[in-house]
Structure formats: structure tokens, C-alpha cells
């Protein structure tokens with residue numbers, strides 16, 4: 001019986017290939033997702049992403065505004081992993097806590113940041129995340145060059161002794177307001193280069209469209225400068241603030257300075273097919289999340 005079935009399958013395959021002339025490999029599936037909340041449970045964040053029509057998503061693995069994250073409950077983690085599997089949500093992106101400032105000149109803040117980032121890495125691995133997105137932090141009280149060195153040292157301290165199978169840390173570009181490190185490609189490259197010398201897991205980039213715009217930089221020029229292959233995740237946000245304003249204000253796709261045409265160019269670029277596109281757009285009225293996912297998917301179809 002099993003044999004007959006497998007022969008049948010072979011037969012079908014042969015017929016289609018005779019008909020089509022040659023077997024074509026399917027185009028890789030574009031990965032479009034959104035940041036969802038874990039407020040009710042981890043699994044519900046995955047279910048929400050799937051219900052919105054996503055095939056990838058981003059979460060905070062604990063409260064983003066508290067130093068100490070609560071312990072992950074193994075039963076919850078299992079449900080979360082099952083939901084991801086069931087809905088083919090790949091990759092999983094975790095965004096780090098907003099309080100973390102790895103290059104801080106203040107030793108107390110730096111120690112807390114190292115401890116919190118270590119916990120981020122541990123939770124990311126427990127959840128089976130592929131990517132942990134990290135903000136480079138603030139260079140206040142130092143030169144940017146010094147801060148980049150401190151960032152690398154802090155990251156190494158956070159990761160000491162951890163085995164990071166399957167996890168990459170992605171450094172996110174910033175809008176460059178105040179003393180924010182990492183708006184310029186040169187800084188991003190240096191952050192990655194120095195950090196990579198100190199750790200044994202991959203370090204890549206997450207490039208945010210709104211941050212490029214606010215920093216007064218062309219998104220494609222940034223990609224080119226940091227190296228396309230090092231960019232794994234693209235944060236898709238339109239910008240409520242002006243070009244070069246250095247203000248980080250996310251807007252609904254098509255409603256900001258980047259506009260629908262700008263996003264069409266991004267979503268239809270063949271070189272970006274294997275990247276994960278993640279929305280971090282505001283949810284101001286019910287359905288905003290669904291609308292933004294729908295717009296991105298529609299733009300991707302016009303490739």
C-alpha cells in the first residue's frame with residue numbers, strides 16, 4: 001500500500017515535469033510580520049501574528065520598560081513554540097528592552113545593561129528565536145568611538161559562557177537623535193566589527209526604514225554601505241517626522257514621508273526576498289495592525 005502510494009506520487013511528479021518541460025523551484029516565500037504583544041501570553045502573540053496574516057513576527061520577551069524580566073514558564077514556552085510551528089511563523093525576532101544601554105559611560109547602568117542583555121539572550125534561546133535585535137545605545141559622556149569599544153566589551157560580557165546555537169544578534173540602525181549611536185553606516189560597521197571579534201555568535205543588522213529617513217539617509221544606500229548579506233531583518237515603518245529630522249516617530253505605511261512608492265521599491269526588490277520584513281507601526285485605532293500588514297503584502301505582490 002505504501003509502495004503503491006509512493007509510486008503514484010512519482011508518477012504525478014513525472015507527468016507534471018513532462019507537461020511543464022522542466023521542474024521549476026518555487027520562489028522563496030516573502031516573510032512579512034509585525035510586532036505583537038505578549039501581554040496576555042506568549043502563545044497569544046504568535047496566534048495574533050498568524051491571525052493578522054503574518055508568517056514572521058517580533059515580540060518583547062519581557063516588559064520592555066523594566067530591568068528585571070520575569071522567568072519564562074516552561075509550559076508557556078511549549079505552547080508558544082507549538083503555535084509558531086503550527087502557523088509557520090519564521091523567523092522569530094525578539095526586540096531588546098528599551099532600558100538597556102550597553103555602551104553606557106555610567107558603570108552602574110552598564111552593569112545593569114549587561115545583566116539584562118544576558119537575560120535577553122537566555123530568553124531568546126529558550127524561545128527558539130533566530131534574531132535578537134539590539135539598539136546600539138547612547139554614547140553620552142564619551143566619544144562615539146569610545147562608546148563603540150564599550151558596546152563590544154559589554155556584549156561580550158553579557159554573552160560570556162552562553163552557547164548561542166541558532167541565535168544571531170542584530171544591531172539596529174537609529175534615527176540618530178541626541179547621543180544615539182548607530183545612525184551612520186560607518187558606526188554600524190564598526191559596532192559589528194568590534195563586537196564580532198569578541199563573541200562567537202553571528203552579528204548582523206536590522207535596518208529600520210523610518211530610522212534611515214529620520215537620519216537623512218536613503219534606505220538602499222544604507223543597505224549597500226553595511227552590506228546586504230549582513231542585513232537579516234528590515235523594520236518597515238513609515239516616518240511621521242521629516243527627512244533628516246533625527247526624530248524617531250513611526251507612521252502607518254504609506255501615510256508618512258517614505259510613502260507607498262518608497263515601500264513598493266523596498267518590497268519589490270528581488271535582492272531583499274530572503275529578508276524578514278517586520279512592522280512596528282502605531283496601533284491608534286482598531287484594525288491599524290491588520291491594515292498595515294495588508295498594505296505591505298499588497299505592495300509585495302506588485303513585484
Ligand SMILES: [Zn+2]
Nearest residue numbers: 172208235280
Ligand atoms: Zn525598529
Ligand SMILES: [Zn+2]
Nearest residue numbers: 208211248250
Ligand atoms: Zn523607531
